[in-house]
Amino acid sequence: MQVSQTRIDDLLLIEPDVYRDERGYFFEHYSRARYEALGVVAEFVQDNCSFSRRGTIRGLHYQIGAGAQGKLTSVLHGRVLDVAVDVRFGSPTFGQYVAVELSDENHVQFWIPPGFAHGFSVLSETVVFMYKCTSFYSKEHERSVRFDDPDLAIDWRVTDPIVSEKDLAAPYLRSVGKDDLFS
Numbered sequence: 188m189q190v191s192q193t194r195i196d197d198l199l200l201i202e203p204d205v206y207r208d209e210r211g212y213f214f215e216h217y218s219r220a221r222y223e224a225l226g227v228v229a230e231f232v233q234d235n236c237s238f239s240r241r242g243t244i245r246g247l248h249y250q251i252g253a254g255a256q257g258k259l260t261s262v263l264h265g266r267v268l269d270v271a272v273d274v275r276f277g278s279p280t281f282g283q284y285v286a287v288e289l290s291d292e293n294h295v296q297f298w299i300p301p302g303f304a305h306g307f308s309v310l311s312e313t314v315v316f317m318y319k320c321t322s323f324y325s326k327e328h329e330r331s332v333r334f335d336d337p338d339l340a341i342d343w344r345v346t347d348p349i350v351s352e353k354d355l356a357a358p359y360l361r362s363v364g365k366d367d368l369f370s
């Protein structure tokens with residue numbers, strides 16, 4: 188099992204040990220002691236699963252205040268570009284992002300602590316995306332940033348994306364007030 192840093196210190200990539208044989212493969216998707224030893228110290232209270240079609244973009248989403256969420260993201264089937272954007276007010280890397288490919292071939296997981304907006308694009312025909320969260324879903328605390336914010340300039344690697352009406356109504360990061368950022 189390996190953990191690697193990304194260009195933003197707090198964002199970690201985790202590669203579980205995968206045991207393959209003639210039947211297929213096995214790996215521990217999460218094990219508290221192992222993950223804590225790697226630096227993912229978190230109490231997960233909710234697991235989410237979504238299914239999406241090729242070209243879908245979900246995000247960018249985060250929760251503020253008492254609803255702040257860390258997320259341990261993964262792909263059970265298919266391939267995505269998973270993106271975390273620093274929305275911590277005053278952070279030296281505010282507005283910067285890390286993008287990583289997660290798939291059912293590399294089994295990589297992405298640890299995104301509170302303070303980052305999260306989204307992903309679907310690079311395969313379909314995707315089953317699964318993530319653990321450190322806080323419950325709270326509509327009241329939920330905030331979003333436009334996936335195609337020109338200041339972020341994220342290359343999602345999809346054309347004509349499928350995006351929810353809610354996500355199309357999201358603001359650009361530059362117009363989000365301090366109270367709606369993570370602090």
Ligand SMILES: Cc1cn([C@H]2C[C@H](O)[C@@H](COP(=O)(O)OP(=O)(O)O[C@H]3O[C@@H](C)C(=O)[C@@H](O)[C@H]3O)O2)c(=O)[nH]c1=O
Pocket residue numbers: 235237245246247248249305306307323324351353
């Ligand atoms: C996120 C969430 C949504 N819902 C409901 C609200 C709504 O009716 C329906 C679909 O919600 P959304 O359109 O917000 O789903 P989605 O766009 O997939 O939202 C998710 O996007 C990714 C990128 C994240 O990082 C997640 O935290 C979450 O915000 O599911 C819950 O009941 N619990 C949850 O935890």
